Amino acid sequence: MQPTTSTQEPALAQPVPIRRLLSLDALRGFDMFWIMGGEEVFHVLAKTTGWAWAIFLADQFTHVTWNGFRPYDCIFPLFLFLAGVSTPYSLGSRLAKGDNRAMLARKVITRGLILVVLGIIYNNGLFMKPFAEMRFGSVLARIGLAGMFAQLIYLYVRSERARYGIFIGILLLYWAMLMLIPVPGFGAGNLTMEGSLVGYVDRLFMPGRLYKVVHDPEGLLSTLPAICTGLLGVFAGTVLRRHNLTDTRKIQQLILAGVSCVALGWVWNSVFPVNKNLWTSSFVLVAGGWSLLILSLFYWIIDVKNWRRWTFFFVVIGMNSILIYLAGRVIDFEYAAHFLFAGLLHFFSEPVQTVGSVVAFLAVKWGFLYFLYKKKTFLRV
Template sequence: MTTLPNLDQNSLSSNRLYSLDALRGFDMFWIMGADEVFHTMFKATDSPFWGVLSHQFSHPEWHGFRFYDLIFPLFLFMAGVATPFSLGKEIEKGKNREQLLVKVIKRGLILAALGVVYNNGLEIKPIEEIRFGSVLARIGLGYMFANIIYLYTKKPTIQAIWFGGILVFYYLLLKFNSAPGFPAGDLSQEGNFASYMDRIIMPGRLYKGNHDPEGLTSTIPAISTGLLGILTGNYLKNDPSDGIQKTKRMAMFGALFIVLALIWNIDFPINKNLWSSSFVLMVGGISLLLLSLFYYIIDVKGYQKWSFFFRIIGMNSILIYMSGVFIDWEYSTDSVFHWLGQLLGNPFNAVAMAICYTGIKWYFLYFMYQKKVFLRV
């Protein structure tokens, strides 16, 4: 198995960003089952406090933004952050760009293939029943194209132009086009141009019939999410400023992107389903704020021990994500902890089982860590 840049354990050179492993683990923590703790607590208590948290760990039907919308793009952002450390190091060693291009394309396509397996299992199905759009495919393709741009552009300023240009292009694409029978600029699920293009060009089935949140057309702006990570990683790796100054600048740009996203939201709504340009700025801003926080605490101040829990997850993120295809975690949790649910009874048995569900996954990853077993693409 080869290494997936940033998506699992990476060779980030001597100045490795330990904060990156921790932040990746923090990100994966919520989608490996921790979010269910908030949902079950709300059901058990009917408390407004848990209700607010539960609400934030669900996706809006269409327009809008909640914390749970950040999980996916944050992962792609971090894939970009690692690029200057991993791929950049290979360039510095004098490796041929064409060889690295093949490597990048291979990784992107393998992730897309894993996404098909994750969506559809190992069962062979007719092509019309297969869903090709997936979280892993978007990460793989977004990472791939962002890294191709990185390979063939020497200056960060050119990469920044690509970042902004892609966002403007996607905005104009949806602003002045639509599905047949809808006015130009229609952004409804049925009428928007991105979903219409997916219905034409994507094989198999779309997740919502007439729309796929991980469709091919809306992968275009996801390239900018990866590019923002690359720009951030390049800044952390090559800028001579000290750690505190880097922390401040990342936080400043994070806040600026959030403000710009809210302004753009007036005309081009923040929408994860469409991966709208304003959505890219919103999640990019929050990602920068989170990375600045983790970077300051872990890499600048040196407080690393507390992050071990998250780093265990972050170093094997693809393994735990794909594990559900092969392991029935709910059955495993019930087999080991059914007595605890019976002991507590309703309504908190579901809360306990949600905590145990996450815990048993973590201990599985800890065992893999001790055995030095990592799934790398």
């Protein structure tokens, strides 16, 4: 893993497809914008103004406590979904050129393991804590492992029908495991944080500490359904890459799939609750369905209607999405924003200063990414 500098037109980030979809760059940046702190704008507006619409939006940009779904719960799975979307472009193009599957598989596995290691460093620092105090589960590990297995399925399962079968099979298997396998002291079918099979497996097999003591939202067992989130992206990318479909037909298929997934997910919710912490099968469908619908919208606006000027802000973020996620741990952007803008904000009222501080923080982060973009320097994993 290292920054790469090229004199050519920047390619799509993490992983790099052969043919660029600007909508994919922009949507990845749009998604990453909220991860890097964009949601704080609504939170500070809600606190400083008390406006009803700001309070409503701030609430939507929080995670549900356990069961349920809010838009903010879609941010993480959308990123994993987009990694899947790029797979038919990156791996599919190389397979079409005759590249060796085993060689591609090694690259996929290497990338997945690098993300796991980066996640450990992100949680614990470069000079590790005592083993028992380290947290091994992470957002990057979830993306690395689930994305890796989804890509390996794409590489070695050549039939689309078989891939769909694996997708359905994993979702049903996970449901059956959580509902039928008893947990000591809680029995079978307990979906609480303490009593679920997911938490029990984490406590048994996850080294180090768990994020929520008895459960880790990026633990071992819940990686299984997360593979299906990546596979949904693979299915979407396969549709977008087809040359025998018109753009209109592609969008129709994505919308139909998205609406169907959301509907099925909420139907399934009646017996298997939508739950991000457990990454339940119903959650995979609801979050994946919304991801399909958002992708279809971005694809229609950007790649079909060719309305592109507004995308630049998000493309700059999307080109270095992993880097800005990691950089927050080692660069004090908040201090930089205070150093650059505190004097200016001092002339305004306290509410404006509070909101302005968040905007300044985001501006400094974006400026950092813009500098790298202009230098054509991108972190590749």
